[in-house]
Amino acid sequence: MSDAYNKSDDDAAAIDPRDAADAAPAGPELLPLDAWHRARGARMVPFAGYEMPVQYVVEGGGIIAEHLWTRTHAGLFDVSHMGQLEVSGEGATDALEALMPGDFAALKPGQVRYSLLLDETGGILDDLMVTNAVHHFYLVVNGATKWDDIGHLREHLPDAITLNHLADDALLALQGPEAAVALARLALMPMEHGWPRTDAMKFMQAGPFLWGEVPLRISRSGYTGEDGYEISVPGEHAAALADALCAQPEVKPIGLGARDSLRLEAGLPLYGHDITNETGPVEAGLAFAISKRRRSEGGFPGAETILAALAAGPARKRVGLALEGRMAAREGGTVSCDGHAVGMVTSGGFSPSLERPIAMAFVDAGLSVVGTALEIDVRGRRIAACVVPLPFMPHRYFR
Protein backbone atom coordinates (compact mmCIF):
# COMPACT_ATOMS: atom_id res chain seq x y z
CA MET A 1 0.00 0.00 0.00
CA SER A 2 1.12 3.58 -0.38
CA ASP A 3 0.24 7.08 0.74
CA ALA A 4 -0.91 8.14 -2.68
CA TYR A 5 -3.16 11.05 -1.95
CA ASN A 6 -1.64 12.90 0.95
CA LYS A 7 -0.42 16.08 -0.61
CA SER A 8 -0.55 18.21 2.47
CA ASP A 9 2.64 17.00 4.09
CA ASP A 10 4.76 16.79 1.03
CA ASP A 11 4.63 20.09 -0.74
CA ALA A 12 5.18 22.15 2.35
CA ALA A 13 7.98 19.90 3.53
CA ALA A 14 10.26 19.93 0.57
CA ILE A 15 13.56 21.63 1.02
CA ASP A 16 15.29 21.55 -2.29
CA PRO A 17 19.01 21.16 -1.64
CA ARG A 18 19.68 23.05 -4.86
CA ASP A 19 18.15 26.12 -3.24
CA ALA A 20 20.17 25.71 -0.09
CA ALA A 21 21.84 28.87 1.03
CA ASP A 22 24.89 28.32 3.22
CA ALA A 23 22.77 28.33 6.38
CA ALA A 24 19.95 26.09 5.18
CA PRO A 25 20.36 22.37 5.93
CA ALA A 26 19.57 19.67 3.38
CA GLY A 27 17.22 17.76 5.66
CA PRO A 28 14.48 18.81 8.03
CA GLU A 29 15.59 21.00 10.93
CA LEU A 30 14.90 20.16 14.55
CA LEU A 31 12.74 22.45 16.68
CA PRO A 32 13.36 23.17 20.39
CA LEU A 33 10.80 20.56 21.49
CA ASP A 34 12.01 17.76 19.20
CA ALA A 35 13.27 15.53 22.02
CA TRP A 36 10.28 16.44 24.17
CA HIS A 37 7.89 15.14 21.49
CA ARG A 38 9.86 11.95 20.89
CA ALA A 39 9.93 11.21 24.62
CA ARG A 40 6.13 11.40 24.57
CA GLY A 41 5.74 8.91 21.74
CA ALA A 42 5.28 11.36 18.89
CA ARG A 43 5.51 10.14 15.33
CA MET A 44 7.61 12.82 13.68
CA VAL A 45 7.21 13.74 10.02
CA PRO A 46 8.87 16.39 7.86
CA PHE A 47 6.61 19.43 7.60
CA ALA A 48 7.45 22.96 6.45
CA GLY A 49 11.13 22.10 6.64
CA TYR A 50 11.02 20.76 10.20
CA GLU A 51 10.50 17.46 11.95
CA MET A 52 7.05 17.88 13.48
CA PRO A 53 4.82 15.61 15.60
CA VAL A 54 1.88 14.39 13.50
CA GLN A 55 0.36 12.33 16.32
CA TYR A 56 1.33 10.61 19.57
CA VAL A 57 1.49 6.82 19.56
CA VAL A 58 0.33 6.31 23.13
CA GLU A 59 -2.81 5.26 24.97
CA GLY A 60 -5.29 8.07 24.30
CA GLY A 61 -3.24 9.23 21.31
CA GLY A 62 -4.07 9.12 17.61
CA ILE A 63 -5.60 11.85 15.51
CA ILE A 64 -9.26 11.22 16.39
CA ALA A 65 -8.65 10.89 20.15
CA GLU A 66 -6.38 13.95 20.14
CA HIS A 67 -8.94 15.92 18.14
CA LEU A 68 -11.82 15.04 20.49
CA TRP A 69 -9.66 15.72 23.57
CA THR A 70 -9.01 19.24 22.27
CA ARG A 71 -12.73 19.84 21.67
CA THR A 72 -13.59 18.74 25.23
CA HIS A 73 -10.50 19.58 27.33
CA ALA A 74 -7.29 21.30 26.22
CA GLY A 75 -4.59 20.36 23.74
CA LEU A 76 -1.01 21.61 23.60
CA PHE A 77 0.30 22.09 20.05
CA ASP A 78 3.88 22.86 19.08
CA VAL A 79 3.73 25.35 16.23
CA SER A 80 7.31 26.51 16.48
CA HIS A 81 7.72 26.05 12.73
CA MET A 82 5.75 29.25 12.25
CA GLY A 83 7.63 32.49 11.72
CA GLN A 84 7.66 35.06 14.51
CA LEU A 85 8.68 38.53 13.40
CA GLU A 86 9.00 41.96 14.96
CA VAL A 87 8.48 45.07 12.84
CA SER A 88 9.50 48.34 14.40
CA GLY A 89 10.65 51.84 13.61
CA GLU A 90 9.24 55.23 12.76
CA GLY A 91 6.40 54.75 10.27
CA ALA A 92 5.94 50.99 10.89
CA THR A 93 2.16 51.37 10.86
CA ASP A 94 2.12 52.97 7.41
CA ALA A 95 4.72 50.51 6.15
CA LEU A 96 2.58 47.51 7.14
CA GLU A 97 -0.57 49.13 5.79
CA ALA A 98 1.17 49.44 2.42
CA LEU A 99 1.48 45.63 2.30
CA MET A 100 -1.72 44.49 4.05
CA PRO A 101 -5.37 45.60 4.12
CA GLY A 102 -5.68 45.92 7.91
CA ASP A 103 -6.29 49.15 9.82
CA PHE A 104 -3.17 48.96 11.97
CA ALA A 105 -3.46 52.62 12.92
CA ALA A 106 -6.60 51.69 14.84
CA LEU A 107 -5.06 48.55 16.35
CA LYS A 108 -4.68 49.34 20.04
CA PRO A 109 -1.77 48.09 22.16
CA GLY A 110 -2.47 44.50 23.13
CA GLN A 111 -4.82 43.83 20.23
CA VAL A 112 -4.37 41.19 17.54
CA ARG A 113 -5.70 41.29 14.00
CA TYR A 114 -5.86 38.62 11.32
CA SER A 115 -4.43 39.98 8.11
CA LEU A 116 -3.20 39.09 4.65
CA LEU A 117 0.07 39.75 2.91
CA LEU A 118 -1.03 40.68 -0.64
CA ASP A 119 0.72 40.85 -3.97
CA GLU A 120 0.16 43.56 -6.59
CA THR A 121 -2.69 41.64 -8.20
CA GLY A 122 -4.49 41.19 -4.88
CA GLY A 123 -3.43 37.55 -4.54
CA ILE A 124 -2.70 36.23 -1.05
CA LEU A 125 1.02 35.71 -0.31
CA ASP A 126 0.26 34.60 3.24
CA ASP A 127 -2.23 34.96 6.03
CA LEU A 128 -0.92 36.06 9.38
CA MET A 129 -1.59 37.54 12.80
CA VAL A 130 -0.50 41.10 13.54
CA THR A 131 -0.28 42.26 17.16
CA ASN A 132 0.30 45.76 18.44
CA ALA A 133 2.99 44.94 21.00
CA VAL A 134 3.37 48.58 22.09
CA HIS A 135 7.02 49.02 21.05
CA HIS A 136 6.68 47.11 17.80
CA PHE A 137 4.31 45.01 15.74
CA TYR A 138 4.57 41.27 16.35
CA LEU A 139 3.72 39.09 13.34
CA VAL A 140 3.12 35.34 13.22
CA VAL A 141 3.32 33.91 9.70
CA ASN A 142 2.99 30.40 8.29
CA GLY A 143 5.97 28.06 8.56
CA ALA A 144 5.95 26.99 4.93
CA THR A 145 5.97 30.59 3.70
CA LYS A 146 8.07 32.35 6.30
CA TRP A 147 11.26 32.62 4.26
CA ASP A 148 9.33 34.04 1.31
CA ASP A 149 7.52 36.41 3.68
CA ILE A 150 10.77 37.61 5.19
CA GLY A 151 12.16 38.21 1.70
CA HIS A 152 9.02 40.07 0.68
CA LEU A 153 9.08 42.24 3.80
CA ARG A 154 12.80 42.99 3.48
CA GLU A 155 12.24 44.04 -0.12
CA HIS A 156 9.20 46.22 0.50
CA LEU A 157 9.63 47.71 3.97
CA PRO A 158 11.38 51.11 3.95
CA ASP A 159 14.96 51.24 5.21
CA ALA A 160 13.87 53.01 8.40
CA ILE A 161 11.87 49.93 9.43
CA THR A 162 13.56 47.10 11.33
CA LEU A 163 12.50 43.51 10.71
CA ASN A 164 13.61 41.06 13.38
CA HIS A 165 13.08 37.30 12.92
CA LEU A 166 12.65 35.68 16.35
CA ALA A 167 14.19 32.46 15.11
CA ASP A 168 15.13 31.18 18.57
CA ASP A 169 11.64 31.43 20.06
CA ALA A 170 9.25 28.49 20.24
CA LEU A 171 5.51 28.89 19.79
CA LEU A 172 2.97 26.75 21.66
CA ALA A 173 -0.79 26.76 21.20
CA LEU A 174 -3.00 25.75 24.11
CA GLN A 175 -6.48 25.16 22.71
CA GLY A 176 -9.79 23.92 24.04
CA PRO A 177 -12.59 24.78 26.46
CA GLU A 178 -10.36 24.03 29.47
CA ALA A 179 -7.35 25.99 28.19
CA ALA A 180 -8.14 29.07 30.29
CA VAL A 181 -8.47 27.21 33.57
CA ALA A 182 -5.30 25.21 32.91
CA LEU A 183 -3.22 28.26 31.99
CA ALA A 184 -4.58 30.28 34.91
CA ARG A 185 -2.95 27.77 37.28
CA LEU A 186 0.48 28.95 36.10
CA ALA A 187 -0.43 32.34 37.65
CA LEU A 188 1.40 34.30 34.98
CA MET A 189 2.00 37.96 35.71
CA PRO A 190 1.18 40.57 33.07
CA MET A 191 4.28 42.68 32.41
CA GLU A 192 2.27 45.75 31.46
CA HIS A 193 0.69 47.51 34.41
CA GLY A 194 -3.07 47.09 34.50
CA TRP A 195 -3.28 44.58 31.66
CA PRO A 196 -5.53 41.54 32.21
CA ARG A 197 -4.39 38.19 33.52
CA THR A 198 -4.63 35.30 31.08
CA ASP A 199 -8.15 34.19 32.03
CA ALA A 200 -9.51 37.74 31.73
CA MET A 201 -8.05 38.36 28.27
CA LYS A 202 -10.58 38.44 25.44
CA PHE A 203 -10.31 36.71 22.07
CA MET A 204 -7.69 38.53 19.98
CA GLN A 205 -6.09 40.25 22.95
CA ALA A 206 -2.39 39.78 23.61
CA GLY A 207 0.25 40.79 26.07
CA PRO A 208 3.67 40.11 27.56
CA PHE A 209 3.81 37.97 30.70
CA LEU A 210 6.37 36.61 33.10
CA TRP A 211 6.51 32.93 33.99
CA GLY A 212 8.91 33.19 36.89
CA GLU A 213 11.69 35.05 35.13
CA VAL A 214 10.87 33.75 31.65
CA PRO A 215 9.22 36.30 29.36
CA LEU A 216 6.24 35.02 27.36
CA ARG A 217 4.11 36.63 24.68
CA ILE A 218 0.57 35.36 24.95
CA SER A 219 -2.42 35.99 22.72
CA ARG A 220 -5.92 34.62 23.14
CA SER A 221 -6.22 33.15 19.68
CA GLY A 222 -5.73 29.92 17.80
CA TYR A 223 -6.47 27.71 14.85
CA THR A 224 -9.01 25.21 16.21
CA GLY A 225 -12.19 27.27 16.62
CA GLU A 226 -11.93 26.76 20.39
CA ASP A 227 -11.01 29.18 23.13
CA GLY A 228 -7.28 29.14 23.75
CA TYR A 229 -3.93 30.81 23.59
CA GLU A 230 -0.80 31.04 21.52
CA ILE A 231 2.29 31.34 23.66
CA SER A 232 5.69 32.44 22.45
CA VAL A 233 8.54 31.32 24.69
CA PRO A 234 12.34 31.45 24.35
CA GLY A 235 13.38 28.12 22.84
CA GLU A 236 15.53 27.09 25.81
CA HIS A 237 12.51 27.32 28.13
CA ALA A 238 10.00 25.65 25.79
CA ALA A 239 10.34 22.13 27.20
CA ALA A 240 9.89 23.31 30.79
CA LEU A 241 6.81 25.31 29.83
CA ALA A 242 5.37 22.38 27.86
CA ASP A 243 5.96 20.17 30.92
CA ALA A 244 4.26 22.70 33.20
CA LEU A 245 1.24 22.87 30.91
CA CYS A 246 1.01 19.10 30.40
CA ALA A 247 1.20 18.63 34.17
CA GLN A 248 -2.30 20.13 34.28
CA PRO A 249 -4.92 17.35 34.15
CA GLU A 250 -6.80 19.12 31.35
CA VAL A 251 -3.84 19.23 28.97
CA LYS A 252 -2.39 16.64 26.58
CA PRO A 253 0.05 17.12 23.72
CA ILE A 254 -1.68 17.11 20.33
CA GLY A 255 -0.08 16.54 16.94
CA LEU A 256 -0.35 18.33 13.63
CA GLY A 257 -2.80 15.72 12.32
CA ALA A 258 -5.48 16.82 14.75
CA ARG A 259 -4.52 20.45 14.24
CA ASP A 260 -5.48 20.02 10.59
CA SER A 261 -8.79 18.25 11.27
CA LEU A 262 -9.68 20.82 13.96
CA ARG A 263 -9.02 23.80 11.70
CA LEU A 264 -10.98 22.15 8.89
CA GLU A 265 -14.03 21.73 11.15
CA ALA A 266 -13.55 25.36 12.22
CA GLY A 267 -13.67 26.38 8.54
CA LEU A 268 -10.27 28.06 8.78
CA PRO A 269 -8.27 28.17 5.55
CA LEU A 270 -4.82 26.61 5.31
CA TYR A 271 -2.33 28.63 3.30
CA GLY A 272 -0.98 26.80 0.27
CA HIS A 273 -4.16 24.74 0.05
CA ASP A 274 -7.39 26.74 0.57
CA ILE A 275 -5.71 30.04 -0.21
CA THR A 276 -2.72 30.77 -2.45
CA ASN A 277 -1.34 33.68 -4.45
CA GLU A 278 -4.01 32.85 -7.02
CA THR A 279 -6.77 33.36 -4.44
CA GLY A 280 -8.27 36.75 -3.60
CA PRO A 281 -9.52 37.68 -0.13
CA VAL A 282 -13.13 38.23 -1.18
CA GLU A 283 -13.70 34.89 -2.91
CA ALA A 284 -11.88 33.20 -0.02
CA GLY A 285 -14.43 34.59 2.43
CA LEU A 286 -11.74 36.68 4.12
CA ALA A 287 -13.16 40.12 3.35
CA PHE A 288 -13.37 40.72 7.11
CA ALA A 289 -9.59 41.19 6.98
CA ILE A 290 -10.10 44.32 4.84
CA SER A 291 -10.76 46.99 7.43
CA LYS A 292 -13.47 49.59 6.91
CA ARG A 293 -11.09 52.52 6.60
CA ARG A 294 -8.96 50.63 4.09
CA ARG A 295 -12.05 49.91 1.97
CA SER A 296 -12.68 53.61 1.53
CA GLU A 297 -9.03 54.66 1.31
CA GLY A 298 -7.45 51.75 -0.55
CA GLY A 299 -3.67 51.95 -0.67
CA PHE A 300 -2.88 48.27 -0.21
CA PRO A 301 -1.57 45.92 -2.92
CA GLY A 302 -4.24 44.91 -5.42
CA ALA A 303 -6.73 47.32 -3.85
CA GLU A 304 -8.44 48.08 -7.15
CA THR A 305 -9.08 44.41 -7.92
CA ILE A 306 -10.10 43.54 -4.37
CA LEU A 307 -12.45 46.50 -3.92
CA ALA A 308 -14.06 45.71 -7.28
CA ALA A 309 -14.65 42.13 -6.13
CA LEU A 310 -16.14 43.47 -2.91
CA ALA A 311 -18.54 45.68 -4.83
CA ALA A 312 -19.53 43.24 -7.57
CA GLY A 313 -19.23 39.98 -5.67
CA PRO A 314 -16.67 37.33 -6.57
CA ALA A 315 -17.07 34.86 -9.45
CA ARG A 316 -16.38 31.92 -7.13
CA LYS A 317 -16.53 31.38 -3.41
CA ARG A 318 -15.02 29.18 -0.73
CA VAL A 319 -17.76 26.93 0.67
CA GLY A 320 -18.16 24.09 3.11
CA LEU A 321 -19.34 20.72 1.81
CA ALA A 322 -20.80 17.79 3.74
CA LEU A 323 -20.37 14.48 1.90
CA GLU A 324 -22.63 11.46 1.78
CA GLY A 325 -21.16 8.21 3.01
CA ARG A 326 -17.78 7.81 4.68
CA MET A 327 -15.31 8.21 1.82
CA ALA A 328 -13.40 11.46 2.25
CA ALA A 329 -12.73 13.90 -0.58
CA ARG A 330 -9.20 15.23 -0.76
CA GLU A 331 -7.54 18.36 -2.05
CA GLY A 332 -7.74 18.61 -5.83
CA GLY A 333 -11.00 16.69 -6.24
CA THR A 334 -13.27 18.13 -8.93
CA VAL A 335 -16.62 19.49 -7.80
CA SER A 336 -19.39 19.16 -10.35
CA CYS A 337 -23.05 19.98 -10.80
CA ASP A 338 -25.17 18.14 -13.39
CA GLY A 339 -22.00 16.66 -14.85
CA HIS A 340 -20.23 20.00 -15.33
CA ALA A 341 -17.11 20.93 -13.40
CA VAL A 342 -17.93 23.89 -11.16
CA GLY A 343 -15.05 23.94 -8.72
CA MET A 344 -12.33 22.15 -6.80
CA VAL A 345 -11.80 20.78 -3.33
CA THR A 346 -9.05 22.64 -1.46
CA SER A 347 -9.17 20.72 1.85
CA GLY A 348 -11.00 17.58 2.76
CA GLY A 349 -11.05 14.87 5.34
CA PHE A 350 -12.99 12.98 7.91
CA SER A 351 -14.51 15.11 10.66
CA PRO A 352 -13.99 13.37 14.01
CA SER A 353 -16.60 15.57 15.71
CA LEU A 354 -19.30 15.14 13.06
CA GLU A 355 -18.23 11.57 12.20
CA ARG A 356 -18.55 12.20 8.50
CA PRO A 357 -16.36 13.51 5.69
CA ILE A 358 -16.28 17.27 5.16
CA ALA A 359 -14.48 19.47 2.68
CA MET A 360 -13.83 23.03 1.70
CA ALA A 361 -13.98 23.93 -1.98
CA PHE A 362 -14.07 26.86 -4.33
CA VAL A 363 -17.22 26.76 -6.48
CA ASP A 364 -18.99 29.10 -8.89
CA ALA A 365 -20.62 31.82 -6.81
CA GLY A 366 -24.10 30.89 -8.06
CA LEU A 367 -23.68 27.44 -6.52
CA SER A 368 -22.39 28.64 -3.17
CA VAL A 369 -25.80 28.89 -1.50
CA VAL A 370 -26.28 26.65 1.55
CA GLY A 371 -28.28 23.59 0.56
CA THR A 372 -26.99 23.38 -3.02
CA ALA A 373 -26.52 19.76 -4.09
CA LEU A 374 -23.17 19.07 -5.76
CA GLU A 375 -20.95 16.09 -6.52
CA ILE A 376 -17.29 15.51 -5.78
CA ASP A 377 -15.04 13.24 -7.75
CA VAL A 378 -13.25 10.96 -5.29
CA ARG A 379 -10.89 8.57 -7.06
CA GLY A 380 -13.22 8.20 -10.02
CA ARG A 381 -16.42 7.96 -8.01
CA ARG A 382 -19.01 10.72 -7.80
CA ILE A 383 -19.90 11.38 -4.19
CA ALA A 384 -22.99 13.47 -3.36
CA ALA A 385 -22.18 16.60 -1.35
CA CYS A 386 -24.23 19.47 -0.02
CA VAL A 387 -23.16 23.07 0.58
CA VAL A 388 -23.29 23.70 4.33
CA PRO A 389 -22.44 26.78 6.40
CA LEU A 390 -18.86 27.47 7.48
CA PRO A 391 -17.66 26.82 10.08
CA PHE A 392 -18.73 23.19 10.31
CA MET A 393 -18.33 23.40 14.09
CA PRO A 394 -19.33 26.65 15.80
CA HIS A 395 -16.46 28.80 17.04
CA ARG A 396 -16.31 29.06 20.81
CA TYR A 397 -14.04 32.05 21.29
CA PHE A 398 -13.96 33.96 24.59
CA ARG A 399 -15.29 37.40 23.75
Add this chain to the structure above:
Amino acid sequence: MTRYFTKDHEWIAIDGETATVGITDYAQAQLGDITFVELPAEGATLGKGDSVSVVDSVKAASDVYSPVSGTVSAVNAALSDSPELVNSAAETEGWLWQMTLSDASELSALMDEPAYRAFVDTL
Protein backbone atom coordinates in the same frame (compact mmCIF):
# COMPACT_ATOMS: atom_id res chain seq x y z
CA MET B 1 -1.50 -21.53 7.21
CA THR B 2 1.37 -19.82 5.46
CA ARG B 3 1.58 -16.05 5.51
CA TYR B 4 3.51 -13.86 3.10
CA PHE B 5 4.20 -10.15 3.04
CA THR B 6 4.89 -7.42 0.49
CA LYS B 7 7.18 -4.40 0.64
CA ASP B 8 4.02 -2.30 0.37
CA HIS B 9 2.89 -3.73 3.73
CA GLU B 10 0.15 -6.12 2.63
CA TRP B 11 -0.06 -9.60 4.12
CA ILE B 12 -1.57 -12.65 2.41
CA ALA B 13 -2.43 -15.83 4.31
CA ILE B 14 -2.77 -19.03 2.27
CA ASP B 15 -5.26 -21.70 3.31
CA GLY B 16 -5.56 -24.32 0.57
CA GLU B 17 -7.09 -22.68 -2.48
CA THR B 18 -8.12 -19.54 -0.64
CA ALA B 19 -6.02 -16.59 0.44
CA THR B 20 -6.90 -13.78 2.83
CA VAL B 21 -5.37 -10.32 2.31
CA GLY B 22 -4.94 -7.37 4.65
CA ILE B 23 -2.53 -4.61 5.60
CA THR B 24 0.08 -5.13 8.28
CA ASP B 25 0.05 -3.81 11.80
CA TYR B 26 3.01 -1.62 10.85
CA ALA B 27 0.95 -0.13 8.01
CA GLN B 28 -2.09 0.63 10.14
CA ALA B 29 0.12 2.32 12.74
CA GLN B 30 1.61 4.53 10.03
CA LEU B 31 -1.82 5.46 8.67
CA GLY B 32 -3.41 6.28 12.00
CA ASP B 33 -7.15 6.24 12.63
CA ILE B 34 -8.87 4.51 9.73
CA THR B 35 -12.27 5.94 8.84
CA PHE B 36 -13.28 4.10 5.68
CA VAL B 37 -12.19 1.09 3.65
CA GLU B 38 -13.08 0.79 -0.01
CA LEU B 39 -13.14 -2.89 -0.93
CA PRO B 40 -13.07 -4.64 -4.33
CA ALA B 41 -16.22 -6.24 -5.74
CA GLU B 42 -16.74 -9.93 -5.16
CA GLY B 43 -15.85 -11.78 -8.35
CA ALA B 44 -13.45 -9.06 -9.51
CA THR B 45 -10.33 -10.25 -11.29
CA LEU B 46 -7.15 -8.92 -9.72
CA GLY B 47 -3.71 -8.70 -11.26
CA LYS B 48 -0.60 -8.84 -9.11
CA GLY B 49 0.19 -5.28 -8.02
CA ASP B 50 -3.20 -3.85 -9.01
CA SER B 51 -4.56 -1.15 -6.75
CA VAL B 52 -7.75 -2.83 -5.59
CA SER B 53 -8.65 -1.22 -2.27
CA VAL B 54 -8.29 2.13 -0.58
CA VAL B 55 -7.83 2.66 3.13
CA ASP B 56 -8.92 6.14 4.22
CA SER B 57 -7.48 7.56 7.41
CA VAL B 58 -8.13 10.96 8.94
CA LYS B 59 -4.88 12.05 7.35
CA ALA B 60 -4.83 10.47 3.92
CA ALA B 61 -6.13 7.83 1.54
CA SER B 62 -3.78 4.97 0.73
CA ASP B 63 -3.92 2.36 -2.00
CA VAL B 64 -3.78 -1.32 -1.18
CA TYR B 65 -2.29 -3.52 -3.90
CA SER B 66 -3.09 -7.13 -4.59
CA PRO B 67 -0.04 -9.22 -3.61
CA VAL B 68 -0.84 -11.80 -6.30
CA SER B 69 -3.25 -12.44 -9.20
CA GLY B 70 -6.63 -14.05 -8.70
CA THR B 71 -10.34 -13.56 -8.18
CA VAL B 72 -12.07 -11.93 -5.19
CA SER B 73 -14.14 -14.56 -3.37
CA ALA B 74 -15.25 -12.52 -0.34
CA VAL B 75 -14.79 -9.11 1.26
CA ASN B 76 -14.80 -8.24 4.95
CA ALA B 77 -18.30 -6.82 5.38
CA ALA B 78 -17.61 -5.90 9.02
CA LEU B 79 -15.38 -3.06 7.82
CA SER B 80 -18.26 -1.01 6.44
CA ASP B 81 -19.54 -0.36 9.96
CA SER B 82 -16.24 -0.77 11.79
CA PRO B 83 -13.31 0.39 9.66
CA GLU B 84 -11.36 0.84 12.91
CA LEU B 85 -11.00 -2.97 12.98
CA VAL B 86 -8.08 -2.42 10.63
CA ASN B 87 -6.41 -0.42 13.40
CA SER B 88 -7.22 -2.75 16.26
CA ALA B 89 -6.71 -6.07 14.46
CA ALA B 90 -4.90 -5.40 11.17
CA GLU B 91 -3.52 -8.93 10.80
CA THR B 92 -6.62 -10.82 12.04
CA GLU B 93 -10.24 -9.57 12.07
CA GLY B 94 -9.27 -6.49 10.09
CA TRP B 95 -8.61 -8.45 6.90
CA LEU B 96 -9.76 -6.82 3.66
CA TRP B 97 -10.64 -9.46 1.08
CA GLN B 98 -10.30 -13.14 0.24
CA MET B 99 -9.27 -14.41 -3.16
CA THR B 100 -8.57 -17.55 -5.12
CA LEU B 101 -5.13 -17.53 -6.67
CA SER B 102 -4.60 -17.86 -10.40
CA ASP B 103 -0.86 -18.44 -10.16
CA ALA B 104 0.46 -19.77 -6.85
CA SER B 105 4.04 -19.43 -8.10
CA GLU B 106 3.74 -15.66 -7.60
CA LEU B 107 3.94 -16.27 -3.85
CA SER B 108 7.60 -17.16 -4.12
CA ALA B 109 8.44 -13.51 -4.86
CA LEU B 110 6.95 -12.39 -1.51
CA MET B 111 8.62 -12.20 1.90
CA ASP B 112 7.99 -14.63 4.74
CA GLU B 113 7.26 -13.26 8.20
CA PRO B 114 10.85 -13.07 9.53
CA ALA B 115 11.97 -11.38 6.31
CA TYR B 116 9.15 -8.84 6.54
CA ARG B 117 9.81 -8.04 10.20
CA ALA B 118 13.48 -7.56 9.34
CA PHE B 119 12.46 -5.31 6.43
CA VAL B 120 10.30 -3.17 8.72
CA ASP B 121 13.20 -2.82 11.15
CA THR B 122 15.18 -1.13 8.37
CA LEU B 123 12.48 1.54 7.82
